[in-house]
Amino acid sequence: MAQRAVWVIRHEPGTPPCGSVRFSRRYPTVEKRASILNRASYVPIPEDGPFLRALLFELRLLDDDETFMQSRDSCSHVNKTSVYGLPVGGEELWPVVAFLQNNMIYACVPLVEQALCPRPPLISISGISQGLELLFGIQDFLSSGQKNDTDLNTKLSQLPDLLLQTCPFGTLLDANLQNVLDNVSLTSVTQPQKQPAWRAGTYKGKPQVSISITEKIKSMQYGKQDIADTWQVVGVVTCKCDLEGVMPNVTVSLNLPTNGSPLQDILAHPCVTSLDSAILTSSSVDGMDDSAFSGPYKFPFIPPLESFNLCYYTSQVPVPPILGFYQIKEEDTHLKITVNLKLHESVKNSFELCEAHIPFYNRGPITHLEYKVSFGQLEVFREKGLLVWIIGQKFPKSMEINLSGTVTFGGRSSEKQPLDPICIGGTAYLKLHFRILDYTLTGCYADQHSVQVFASGKPKISTHRKLISSDYYIWNSKAPAPVTYGSLLL
Numbered sequence: 001m002a003q004r005a006v007w008v009i010r011h012e013p014g015t016p017p018c019g020s021v022r023f024s025r026r027y028p029t030v031e032k033r034a035s036i037l038n039r040a041s042y043v044p045i046p047e048d049g050p051f052l053r054a055l056l057f058e059l060r061l062l063d064d065d066e067t068f069m070q071s072r073d074s075c076s077h078v079n080k081t082s083v084y085g086l087p088v089g090g091e092e093l094w095p096v097v098a099f100l101q102n103n104m105i106y107a108c109v110p111l112v113e114q115a116l117c118p119r120p121p122l123i124s125i126s127g128i129s130q131g132l133e134l135l136f137g138i139q140d141f142l143s144s145g146q147k148n149d150t151d152l153n154t155k156l157s158q159l160p161d162l163l164l165q166t167c168p169f170g171t172l173l174d175a176n177l178q179n180v181l182d183n184v185s186l187t188s189v190t191q192p193q194k195q196p197a198w199r200a201g202t203y204k205g206k207p208q209v210s211i212s213i214t215e216k217i218k219s220m221q222y223g224k225q226d227i228a229d230t231w232q233v234v235g236v237v238t239c240k241c242d243l244e245g246v247m248p249n250v251t252v253s254l255n256l257p258t259n260g261s262p263l264q265d266i267l268a269h270p271c272v273t274s275l276d277s278a279i280l281t282s283s284s285v286d287g288m289d290d291s292a293f294s295g296p297y298k299f300p301f302i303p304p305l306e307s308f309n310l311c312y313y314t315s316q317v318p319v320p321p322i323l324g325f326y327q328i329k330e331e332d333t334h335l336k337i338t339v340n341l342k343l344h345e346s347v348k349n350s351f352e353l354c355e356a357h358i359p360f361y362n363r364g365p366i367t368h369l370e371y372k373v374s375f376g377q378l379e380v381f382r383e384k385g386l387l388v389w390i391i392g393q394k395f396p397k398s399m400e401i402n403l404s405g406t407v408t409f410g411g412r413s414s415e416k417q418p419l420d421p422i423c424i425g426g427t428a429y430l431k432l433h434f435r436i437l438d439y440t441l442t443g444c445y446a447d448q449h450s451v452q453v454f455a456s457g458k459p460k461i462s463t464h465r466k467l468i469s470s471d472y473y474i475w476n477s478k479a480p481a482p483v484t485y486g487s488l489l490l
Helices: 028-037 047-060 126-143 149-166 177-181 277-279
Strands: 003-011 019-026 083-088 093-101 104-110 208-221 232-241 251-257 262-269 295-301 307-316 322-331 335-343 353-359 366-373 376-380 386-389 400-409 429-437 451-454 460-475
Touching: 003 028, 003 126, 019 149, 047 083, 093 126, 104 126, 126 149, 126 177, 149 177, 208 251, 208 295, 208 353, 208 429, 232 251, 295 307, 295 353, 322 429, 322 460, 335 353, 366 376, 366 386
Parallel strands: 208 460
Antiparallel strands: 003 019, 003 104, 083 093, 093 104, 208 232, 232 307, 251 295, 251 451, 262 307, 322 335, 335 400, 353 386, 353 429, 366 400, 376 386, 429 460
C-alpha cells in the first residue's frame, strides 16, 4: 500500500504542450520495491515531460488529438474507472490513477506488490484506493479557500513539506493536509474512542455539511411498436462533512414525494453504521409493486474527512423525461431528417442546458443544409459532420418541438475516420444532452432540517440536487433496430 510517484498537473488548452507539471514527487525506495516485485513486467517511472505527454494523450486532452486510435478509442477499451495504462518508451506504465477536476489533473502510480503479467484485477491492488484517497486529499487542500493563482502557488509550495508528514516513503498516513498545516495532531492511540479506518485524522474549523443528489437518466428510444423503449435512473448522493471530533455522527434522510418513484439497488458507503432491512432488499430485479419501500431512507454514518459518495441507487420511473422520434430517409446524394421531441408534463421545464446532437460521422463533411425548426436554433459543424440543435432553457408552452431538413454531404475521407459503419442506417441516432438544477426525476430530496448531526458546534447544512442526461439515445425509426452495446446501457 504505497505510491511510486505523485503529480499535480495544470491542463492548459491552447498552449503548445496543453499542460504543465506544477508538482511531482517520486519515492525511490518504493520504486526499488516495484522493480523487485514486478520482475520482468517492471516499467520505470518516466521523467515529467514524457509522462505529461502520455497522460494528456490518454485523457484526450491534446488540442490536435482528433485521430482515432484503436488502442484507446475502440469500444473494447471503454474505461469506467480512473485507472489508465500509459504508453511510455515502447512499454505500458500501469496502473496510473488520474482524474481531471477544475483544469487540474491529479495523478499517481500505486505500487503493485506482484507481477503485472497477467494483469491482476483492480480490486486486489490496495494501493489504488489509497492513491485515490491521497489525490482527493491533495485536491481538497488545493481547492479550499483558493481565490487566485497566488493562493494556488502558495499551497503548491507547501506540498513537499506536507507530504513528508502525511505520506512518508509513499505510504499514506493522513489524507487531510490542511489538518497537518494547522498543526492538528493525529488521534492518539490511547484515546478511549477507536477512530474508524476511513477517518484518518481530525478536522478543525467551521462546521458544515453539504449534501448533493445527482440523478442520471439513461434511455434508448426506437420509435417502433415491436421494440420496447428502455430507460432507467441512476442516482448518487455525495456528502462533504467538515465536523470536529474523533467520531462525529451524522444521519441523512432521503425523502420522496407522494408520487415519487421508489429507490432500488441501494449501495451504501462502508462508513454507514446501520440500514433498515427494507432498504437493503429493495431490488429492481423483483419489479415494481405497491408494497415497494418508499422511504424515508435513513443513513446514519461516521463521515470521512474528504468528500465521498454516501450511496448509489437506481429507480424505474414511469416515463422518460423527453420522448423523441427520429427518422432518416435516403434520397440520392442527400438525407431527409425528421425530429420530434416532447417534454413530459411532469418534468420541470427549466434547463441549465438542453441540446440534441445529430452525428453523421461516416458521410463526409456537410456541404449543404436546408432546415425548418419550430423552436431553438441549429448549429452546423460541417467538417465534423454534426448538427447541434440548441433548445435552450425552456420548452415552449406546447411542450413539443420539431426539426425537419435536408442534408447534403461531400466526399468522405477514409484516412481520418474509423471504418466502423456507425451513424448509418440502423446505427444512426440522435443524442440528447440536458441538465436540470434543483430537480430529480424520482422526486428524491434531502431536507436540510431533517439532517441530524452529533458533533461539537452547530454546522451549516446545505443541500443540492440535479438531473443529468447520460446515454440518452433516440435511434433512427426508419431502419432495423441497432445493436444495443453494453457500454450504452450500463
